[in-house]
Amino acid sequence: MRILRIGPLGISTHRRTFAVGLVMLVALVALVIFALSNGQSSITILDSLKAAVGIPVGAPADFIVGQVRAPRALTAVLVGAMLGLSGAILQSLTRNPLASPDFIGISMGAGTGAVVTLWLIGASSLWVTAAGAAAGALVTAGLILLLSWRHGIVPLRLILAGIGMGFVANATTQYVLTRMDMHEAGNALGWLVGSVTGRTWTHVSVAAICLAVLLPVVLWNARSLRTMEMGDDAARALGIAVGPARMALALSSVLLAAASVAITGPIGFIALVAPAIALRLTRNAGVTLIPSALMGALLLLAADQVAQLMPTTIQLPVGVFTAAVGAPYLLWLVWRASRGGPA
């Protein structure tokens, strides 16, 4: 095995994984620079970089880059990373490439929680919305587990229960929307489409804090996650405390999805697709967390840039765009599974 060791932290990884990760990181930085400097007002790359970190360069750039483009791009990066991580964990835990928070109802549950919070408390603070989303996602996850539990977790039952719970959550959301006044419901509807438009530094900081708390938990349990892919018995026999590790990982995955929903609204398919692409690129056996997060960030930022390039009259929220691109991938997965090939 060609293993690479990095520094005193002793992170060992495959050379290929490291190289692919590095390429993704470089691509991400390049894409962020593009996102900062590209738009209807032409601002030079240097000026946009300065404005993004708060060095004044003049009137339009300071505002357009500093207050519009930079928070929007960083929100896309952070939320994309959250979605990639959340999907990678869930797919690994269930050993199923169809398990992603937006497909098995977790994101819908988070959406319901957030809308209920908006209805009852109003849009007072992003943290309140995030707490509502987390509550909704956790309740949904709990119900999915309850419905699919039969002497342990049966992955197919879990996915079917999740799809069902997704419908229940969406119906609940729709009902709550009818109870809200027109203006609030309109705002909530816009948010439910999933978008990074108009995101501020508050959104960026909430995303950064959530990621800073949850990422270490996930990485700490990364080896357990990989080992559990060999089955519970094998993992226990290798000294993994399966119960606590699975709990920590599942909670992290649900909370990452919930936080992403609170910040941008539900954005589909990134969590489904990013881990799969990361796996193909790194050719890793089993879950690959950091590349999944980087791929999620790349995909969401790229999707938002492409959505912005569309003529203004048909500019799509990024959530609609990812759904349009992601749905064929899902169909392809289902088609492969139905042909009996490795899904």
Add this chain to the structure above:
Amino acid sequence: MTRLQTRKAVIGYGGTPIVHGVDVEVPDGRITAIVGPNGCGKSTLLRALVRLLPASEGTVLLDGEDIHRIPTREVARRVGLLPQSPIAPAGITVKELVARGRTPHQKVLRPWSATDEMAVTSALHSTQLTSIQDAVVDELSGGQRQRAWIAMTLAQDTPLMILDEPTTYLDIAHQYDVMDLLHHLNTRQERTIVMVVHDLHQAARYAHHVIAMRDGVVAAAGTPREVFTEELIRDVFALEARVLEDPVTGTPMVVPAHGPGGAR
């Protein structure tokens, strides 16, 4: 001498006992075979020996200490397990799989060490997998795949190795291939081996110690010659059989007494 034993252990799933108060001693440095009819509790007993299942009454002792008081990782450094149907992650290579056996010796912030590398190299060597270490496990034959899993358990470097039906699903040549490997590991590396096997002939040939179970209790325990008698086979398996001498090894050989041309 024994490092692993049970004392009046009652073991089961969710309050339904399957094993009813058994006393079992695993002799050090020997191969122990657990045999018995389907549903007799042999796999349940095996799971309790590696701490996958708790004893609801009585105890399982590892080095004289209640196995449930020993931290999971510490148990995994002393007892290795090859489960009945482990899952190989898609695309994993033989060497990567074997390297996973080092998990209990690693810490979150500790990198892959020279000791780890040596254990993996030696496990690949003992199982004759060195030449195909970069092959993908999914693409191996059943026999090679089983050897890869045994190599993973070997890399764990535990004095005790426990195997749940290591020869099931293999053709006869590969079954004996695996048995010869276990024999080799036992004699050359002095590993204590406990295995659940269905084939009494294999148990008689390769095990030094046989534990025969029936209805969740130990019906007999001892050397193959002591355990494999016509009365015991009738008693434990409800099978009329002759016990002959294996013409190759001289160990007991159980031959059913009925069937076409037989007594019935």
